[in-house]
Amino acid sequence: MSVTLPWVWEAAGIWLLLVVLGVAWIAASLGALRDEESNALQQQRLTLTLFDLKEAIEADLALGFDLVDNPSLQARLDRALERDTELRAIDVASLAGHTLFSTDRGSVGEPLAPEVLAAARVPAHARRVWTTQVAGEPVIGIALQGPFGETAGLITSAYHREVTVAPGFQSTGVALLASLVVAVCGAAWAVQLLRRRQQAEAAEEARVLHDMSRASQGVGQRFEHCLMQVDESERVE
Secondary structure, three states, X not given: OOOHHHHHHHHHHHHHHHHHHHHHHHHHHHHHHHHHHHHHHHHHHHHHHHHHHHHHHHHHHHOOOOOOOOOOHHHHHHHHHHHOOOEEEEEEEOOOOEEEEEOOHHHOOOEOOHHHHHHHOOHHHOOOOEEEEEOOEEEEEEEEXXXXXXXXXXXXXXXXXXXXXXXXXXXXXXXXXXXXHHHHHHHHHHHHHHHHHHHHHHHHHHHHHHHHXXXXXXXXXXXXXXXXXXXXXXXXX
């Protein structure tokens, strides 16, 4: 039993270590997948808001209103921002990249960020929603089409990315728990290996001492036998 028990302990420790690592990996993967799906749903919701504004603006363009002088455009942007608290700002810009209307009044007349212009001018983005980041903040946008299908301007929106505090905290807790269990199992395994090594060294030393003791006993016996033979020879003489 003393021989097999350490092997059983080590096998159980390895199995528990693999299980904990597997659970931690699954939890991390599920957390990443959940965050990705949440961000995708958020982007889809905000895209619908942009499409509603796009349709309204393009309808005004079809009626002959110029993009620069549209009297109702600013009010539409403000109402859209009030309805969706995830939006941080909505901008309507010219083809040259200068802001014509914005929910942030201070940015009117200012050029769009270089990252936004670079994303908007990619040929594949001409008729679909594109995304980029400015200083770590996500931005989505789409081109505005005139009555003859020409590109009349841009509409962009910066928004706050959803942060799932509770799931993130849970994922961190799972990771910490897994790390703690792994550390405990590793320490126990190391102690067991050290103890086994010490026992093996002690057993080897005991075996060597035993062999030396037997050898010394044999030498002593042979020495005594020689002395007895010498005594016997002296008596005979």
